[in-house]
Amino acid sequence: MSLEKSPVYNVKAIPVEKIQANDYNPNVVAPPEMKLLELSIWEDGFTMPCVCYYDKDMDTYILVDGFHRYQVLKNSKRIYQRENGLLPVVVIDKEISNRMASTIRHNRARGTHNIELMCNIIAELDHAGMTDEWIMKNVGMDRDEVLRLKQISGLADLFANNNFSIPDNKVEYISEE
Template identity: 60%
Template sequence: MKFSSPVYNIIPVPIEKIEPNTYNPNSVAPPELKLLYDSIKEDGYTMPIVCYYDSEKDLYIIVDGFHRYRIMLDYQDIYEREGGKLPVSVIDKPIDCRMASTIRHNRARGSHDVDLMSNIISELHELGRSDAWISRHLGMDKDEILRLKQITGLTALFKEVEFGRAWKAIENDLQDEWEEVEK
């Protein structure tokens, strides 16, 4: 089956059927948020909101585009002009891959709240994702992942690691995994 990018299937979705995700670490300062409003006011929505459709809730969960969504909620003139609908591109991925998508979208253009990024690293770890997976999918190097893990607390994120001689074996195993990622 030939791959087709989700952007070729944009749908108009009432804003009432869209909700933010619970893990987005991206923040936009007030001047940039005002600039986003000005951009949407002048140019319209030029990029869709990326969402996951939750059929059980009949809601679209934002993967990327939270601030474009916020503009419609916060500015009645935009809401009215757009008829209360946002352009949505739907992706169908499990939660860990949606988190990775959010980070990739954000890192390509913005900055992140360190504490929220640390929480995402912790959640991905709890979902069973390795540091190599996180590196590959979120575009982080080993040191950045380690620093973010340290913020949330070493105990929880390193509970399965035995230190001492066993650490070297695990480190070697991780090195093999890192080398595989870099190929």
């Protein structure tokens, strides 16, 4: 099936009371990441609409993707007030099996963070003078994560100009001196 036009060109502001979660989403977000999502929506606003199916008989929007953004709107008083209880939504018109497949595709397509790039970001923030507390709050990490990433990037910097060889399954350090 080919779309005539992507749904994102028709974002609607829907009262959160007219939206309901689906009963098949396997995605779970841990409390620290939920706090980070709330902070992200507070600081940046909703930057991506939720995806829903509109049930005409029930006059209800059923979530396909965006459950956790929906939860933040429902549970964060400051965001609910700022957004006037409205959630940005795009509508897809698919049967239940295709909506389930869409949910899984949306979940799985988000990917994971590359450790090397995360180390680089933490190092850049550190070099820019951001405190560990600032990084923890704004990037959603705990103190141990920040410390580990700083240690990893610090070790990488320490050995950046050295060569290593691996003969016979043994790591051998070759000094440039």
